[in-house]
Amino acid sequence: MAHIDExxxxxxxxxxxxxxxxxxxxxxxxLRRGEFAVTTELNPPDSANPEDVYERAAIxxxxxxxxxxxxxxxxxxxxxxxxxxxxxxxxxxAPIMQIACRDKNRIAIQGDVLGGAAxxxxxxxxxxxxxxxxxxxxxxKPVFDLDCMSLLETVRIMRDNGKFLSGxxxxxxxxxxxxxxxxxxxxxxDFRPYRLGKKIEAGxxxxxxxxxxxxxMFREYMKKVRDLGLxxxxxxxxxxxxxxxxxxxxxxxxxxxxIHIPDSVITRLEGAQxxxxxxxxxxxxxxxxxxxxxxxxGVHVMAYRQEEYVAEIVHDSGVLKGRKPWKREPNPVDQLxxxxxxxxxEGVEQNQQQMAEKAAxxxx
Amino acid sequence: xxxxxxGNAAPASKAATGAFTPAGVSPSRRARRKYTVRLWAVRxxxxxxxxxxxxxxxxxxxxxxxxxxxxxxVERPITFVEKHVKGFLFDCRMCGQCALSSTGMxxxxxxxxxxxxxxxxxxxxxxxxxxxxxxxxxxxQAWKGSQNMTKGNAxxxxxxxxxxxxxxxxxWLRVTAEAAAAREAAAAAGKDA
Numbered sequence: 001m002a003h004i005d006e007x008x009x010x011x012x013x014x015x016x017x018x019x020x021x022x023x024x025x026x027x028x029x030x031l032r033r034g035e036f037a038v039t040t041e042l043n044p045p046d047s048a049n050p051e052d053v054y055e056r057a058a059i060x061x062x063x064x065x066x067x068x069x070x071x072x073x074x075x076x077x078x079x080x081x082x083x084x085x086x087x088x089x090x091x092x093x094a095p096i097m098q099i100a101c102r103d104k105n106r107i108a109i110q111g112d113v114l115g116g117a118a119x120x121x122x123x124x125x126x127x128x129x130x131x132x133x134x135x136x137x138x139x140x141k142p143v144f145d146l147d148c149m150s151l152l153e154t155v156r157i158m159r160d161n162g163k164f165l166s167g168x169x170x171x172x173x174x175x176x177x178x179x180x181x182x183x184x185x186x187x188x189x190d191f192r193p194y195r196l197g198k199k200i201e202a203g204x205x206x207x208x209x210x211x212x213x214x215x216x217m218f219r220e221y222m223k224k225v226r227d228l229g230l231x232x233x234x235x236x237x238x239x240x241x242x243x244x245x246x247x248x249x250x251x252x253x254x255x256x257x258x259i260h261i262p263d264s265v266i267t268r269l270e271g272a273q274x275x276x277x278x279x280x281x282x283x284x285x286x287x288x289x290x291x292x293x294x295x296x297x298g299v300h301v302m303a304y305r306q307e308e309y310v311a312e313i314v315h316d317s318g319v320l321k322g323r324k325p326w327k328r329e330p331n332p333v334d335q336l337x338x339x340x341x342x343x344x345x346e347g348v349e350q351n352q353q354q355m356a357e358k359a360a361x362x363x364x
Numbered sequence: 365x366x367x368x369x370x371g372n373a374a375p376a377s378k379a380a381t382g383a384f385t386p387a388g389v390s391p392s393r394r395a396r397r398k399y400t401v402r403l404w405a406v407r408x409x410x411x412x413x414x415x416x417x418x419x420x421x422x423x424x425x426x427x428x429x430x431x432x433x434x435x436x437x438v439e440r441p442i443t444f445v446e447k448h449v450k451g452f453l454f455d456c457r458m459c460g461q462c463a464l465s466s467t468g469m470x471x472x473x474x475x476x477x478x479x480x481x482x483x484x485x486x487x488x489x490x491x492x493x494x495x496x497x498x499x500x501x502x503x504x505q506a507w508k509g510s511q512n513m514t515k516g517n518a519x520x521x522x523x524x525x526x527x528x529x530x531x532x533x534x535x536w537l538r539v540t541a542e543a544a545a546a547r548e549a550a551a552a553a554g555k556d557a
Contacts, residue, residue, distance in 0.1 A: 101477075106525060128477055128484045131495040142476070149481030150525040165525070183485030188507040194520060195482045202481075202522045210485055257486030257494040 005029050005326055014332045022159060022205065023177040025122025026094055026329055027066040031206060031235045036291065036319045037298030039066040039096060039208065039237060040310050042088075044078035053079070053087045056307060063311045065325045066123055067093055068208075068300075071100040074256065075135025082112050089120035092328035096179060097121045099155075100129030105145035106154065110164055113155055117174030120331040125179035125208070126151040134257055149202045152180055156203030180204035182236075184221035185214060185260035193224040196234070206235040208300040213261045215289045222293050231295030238290045241302040242309055243279040246270040280309055287317040399500060402470070405453050409469035409509035409516075412453075416465065420543070423536060427544045435537055443534040460530030460538070466518035468509025473526075475502040480523040483507075 005026045007013035015024050021032065030037050040060055045052035060067060069084040081098050088095040097116045099109055116124065128148040132140045146154060154165050155178060162173040180199045184192050196207065212218050218238065225231055243249045243261075246269035253261045265282065272278030287299055299319060303310050314320060405412060430438055443458075450456035450471075454464060457473035463480060464471060472480045476495035483503035486494030491504040510516035530538075 128479060130486060131476055133495050134486075144477045144479075145528075146525050147477065147479040147481050148484075149479075149522055153522060154525070181485060186483070186485055186487040187489065187491045187501070188483065188487075188504045191482065191503075191507040198482060198520060198522055257488070258484070260489065 007330070011328070012330055012334065014330050017175075021177075023122040023175050025066075025177055026326060027096070027123050028177040028205075030065050030325070031297055034297075035323060036321070037065045037235070037237060038063065038301065038314050038319060038325065039068060039298065040064045040301045040303070040307075041068040041070060042084060042095075043304060043307060044070055044073075044081075044084060046078055048079075050087050053084055054091060057088060057091070057093055059307050060310060061327050062324055063314045063320075064301075065094065065298075066096045068125065069095045069097050071098040071127070071129070072103060072135070073098075073130070075102060075130045075132050075137070075140075077136060082116060085116055085121050086119050089329075089331055092330065094123070094329045095121055096123040096125050098125045098127055099151060100127045101144050101146050101148065101151055102129030102132065103140075103143055105143055106165055109146065109151065110154065110158065113158060113174055113176070114170070117176055120329075120333070122175065122177055122329075123179060124155060124176045125181070126155060126204075127181050130257060148180060149198060152178060152199060152202040152204055177205055178203050179206045179208060181210065182207045183210040183258050184218055185210060185212070186258050189221075190224075192221060193228055193230065196225060197228055197230055200230060200234045204234055206237060206297070208237045209239040211239050211241055211259050211261075211302065212286060212290060213265045215286060217260075218290065219293060222295050226295050235297035236295055237298040237300045238287075238296055239300045239302055240283050240286050240290070241304070242276075242283040242306055242313065243269060244306060245275040245279065249279075280313060283313055284317045287313070287319060291317070291319055399455075401453060402455050402474070403500065403505065405469050406505045406509040407512075410512040410514070412469050413465065413513045413515065420536075420539065423540045424543050424547075427540060430537065430540065435541055439534055439537060442537055443532065446534050446536050447532075458532050459526055460533040460535055461527060462535035462539075463523055465513075465515065466521055466523065467503075468506040468511070468513060468516065468519060470502050470506040470509050472502055472506065474499075478526070479503065480526065482519075 005015065007015055015026070015029075017024055018029065021028050027037060027039070040063075042053070042056055042060075045056065057067060067088065069081040069088065070078070071081040072078055085095045085097045099112065101109075104112065113124065126148050128144070132138055132142045155174070155176065157163055157165065158170060159173050159176060159178075162170045164170065182192070182196050182199070186192075196204075199207065209218075222231070222236075225236070243252075243265070246266050249261050249266050249269055252259055253266075268282060269275050269278055283301075290296055290299070301310050301313060303313070447456065447458055450462075451458075454469065454471040455474050456471055459473050467480075472478065476493065477484055479502075483501055484494065487501045487504060488494060488497070491501055493499045493501050506519065510519040
């Protein structure tokens with residue numbers, strides 16, 4: 001029997017569109033079927049070597065439904081998210097392209113959305129982005145032309161109305177599943193659920209949360225979210241991740257904006273003999289706790305510089321329930337590329353005169 | 365909380381940190397060392413809301429006057445007054461498309477990321493800004509202010525992206541002109557019916 005997320009005519013063919021789905025991707029299929037989704041984040045390389053990207057992505061093979069291609073996270077320079085997506089889609093991975101408003105204005109962003117979708121990116125995540133002061137180049141000019149909300153709306157307008165923000169028409173709109181970020185752990189706490197509501201109104205279909213270390217606080221947030229009925233309009237993925245040590249946790253708490261780590265977590269890590277192992281166990285414990293909360297549709301595992309543990313964490317927490325996330329996502333242009341390569345290999349000689357003749361008689 | 369990085373209290377000290385320091389009318393330049401008046405405006409958002417409604421009515425009543433002189437011609441003096449009044453009260457950045465009524469009387473253009481739709485995820489646990497550690501987050505204040513206002517729910521509306529070509533123009537006159545046009549359109553529709 002063909003895999004449920006496979007084209008019945010062959011695994012190498014693109015998926016058929018499903019009614020009510022806005023993308024052709026598998027992440028949307030998994031979420032809409034009500035399965036527990038797992039996404040993760042690729043540590044972007046500081047290199048121009050494509051192998052680096054493929055190596056880092058290969059660790060996740062068969063364990064995740066989507067890989068976030070981060071857009072200069074923490075305002076630090078890395079390979080661009082568009083570049084990573086180009087490499088990943090070529091290999092059949094399912095990237096979630098992050099777009100931050102910090103570095104690009106609305107002209108660049110809309111262009112990237114089209115380019116990304118053309119490469120086969122089916123999931124896009126709209127973020128505001130950290131301030132430039134957080135990164136390695138505080139002297140950069142912060143752009144912030146759009147904010148995450150107007151960015152969501154922009155991409156939604158492009159997809160649903162087939163138009164640029166300016167109203168100019170698109171010949172083929174980008175078919176993407178739209179994501180956003182939430183941080184229930186930063187003030188103003190009582191506004192946060194409404195902000196999620198706003199993001200949904202602007203177009204968010206799934207959200208990934210900031211690192212969740214304070215489960216009671218998250219539970220409180222989810223209660224409000226359920227009261228507002230937002231969990232039915234949007235898939236909520238909880239951000240989790242292992243802490244390498246108590247020292248790292250303390251550093252992150254005081255230096256990375258927006259991450260809330262309660263003292264109890266640090267005490268637990270400090271008390272452990274093998275802090276790295278304890279950090280991993282803590283992550284698994286948190287996953288096991290949050291997966292029971294009503295309205296949670298998945299987890300987003302952020303294991304920065306510990307990517308090799310993602311498989312283990314996902315396995316040990318048992319959230320996939322034996323499901324094997326499909327590895328290769330077919331790209332609509334795969335066939336064209338294959339044909340082209342085949343023709344080159346056959347070595348058909350190009351006769352310039354003939355080609356010119358042909359072009360003269362058949363413009364286009 | 366670790367001790368905050370040096371704030372951007374003045375352009376000179378900001379430049380010393382190596383951070384981007386735009387000059388003149390730039391939206392991301394910080395205008396104030398202290399936030400007393402801005403915070404007062406948020407605390408009194410309800411009064412300011414009431415006052416603004418009266419004020420907008422008066423402006424609309426004056427529509428024939430504006431029309432007599434021409435909106436183009438009154439633009440400069442009105443912009444001058446608006447810039448200084450709102451600059452004093454809200455640290456207004458003259459984006460030209462005022463959203464104060466939807467943001468609890470806390471000007472969103474003072475946010476270093478110029479977010480017009482709510483706080484980013486980087487707000488510090490003490491309610492201060494991620495970028496400027498000694499500044500109270502514009503959106504924490506906005507949420508507080510909106511709670512006091514009769515039409516505070518407007519904070520839930522999704523704001524459009526800023527039209528940068530309207531910078532340094534009068535929002536008061538634009539709102540008045542639009543209201544007048546809407547009134548005339550309604551009157552014309554009423555006559556047709």
